[in-house]
Amino acid sequence: MTVPDPMLVFDRALVRRRRERAVDRGDTSDFLFAEVAARVADRLADVRRNFAVGVDLGGRGGHLSRAVMATGRVERLFATDPSPSLAAGLAVPALAADEEALPFAPASLDLVTSSLALHWVNDLPGAMVQIRQVLRPDGLFLGALFGGETLYELRQVLMEAELAVTGGVAPRISPMADLRDAAGLLQRAGFALPVADRDMLTVAYPDVLALMRDLSRMGETNAVRMRSGRALRRDVLAETVRLYEKRHAIAQGRVRASFEVLYLSGWAPAATQQQPLRPGQAKLRLADALGGDERPAGDVALP
DSSP states (O other): OOOOOTTOOBOHHHHHHHHHHHHHHOSSTTHHHHHHHHHHHHHHHTSSSOEEEEEEESOTTSHHHHHHHHHTOEEEEEEEESSHHHHHTSSSOEEEOOTTSOOOOTTOEEEEEEESOGGGOSOHHHHHHHHHHHEEEEEEEEEEEEOTTTTHHHHHHHHHHHHHHHSOOOOOSOOOOOHHHHHHHHHHTTOEEEEEEEEEEEEEESSHHHHHHHHHHHTOSOOBTTOOSSOOOHHHHHHHHHHHHHHHBOGGGOEEEEEEEEEEEEEOOOTTSOOOOOTTOOSSOHHHHHTOOOOOTTOOOOO
């Protein structure tokens, strides 16, 4: 009997197959990927420097590669995707490579970008370390991934519906990192000047069934290795629809779905970067900057 590896949360082969089907479908269900890619590229455009060589990890349909090239910030851009067929279809030179095992030499890249791919990585801390290692000193990582508040409406309703109808709960939505964890990952991976922030994107759907169909077309349905092999029962689905429409209805008979997107950026350490001053080296007192009086710690200002 084979014992599952507890570190392998996601079925990466299943993720790859679903991604291939999603891109092959060629419909408009990839609107989130286009929107987030544009926002990542906007952040890159705000960086006042150019990069000689960059790589887009998890190229998928090429949204981020095209957006990055449009900024004019990168002289040469390559891309990777775990799927050989998707890598072959990208508009920039690309190779089939997994985000969990980067095939680049240490200190060989000036820029690494990624959009909505890293939330499927089993060893995200290890992937972040690899990204930092392949960057040259003062190289930039800029990425986006779905956060833990993504689809919180569907997560809660599915759990309650299945528990009420069957008396038990199976994992139906994949786990994702939260903002604090993501910020900590940058620091532990050794990035300098780490920054993590988030957007909460709200999408209106005709009903929860339309949301589920869109998730399937995106290739973003549950890929947890320990997921239940059983399809969602009709009575559970009916209760899910009822609860969702009761709690998350918006105008014109539609329902909302939330997608939390975490944006991460960090620089490979370099001697030329700004460094914080050691204690006692400040040239300006905080009290002077705030226009107040300085008091020793513990003193209380009396009226």
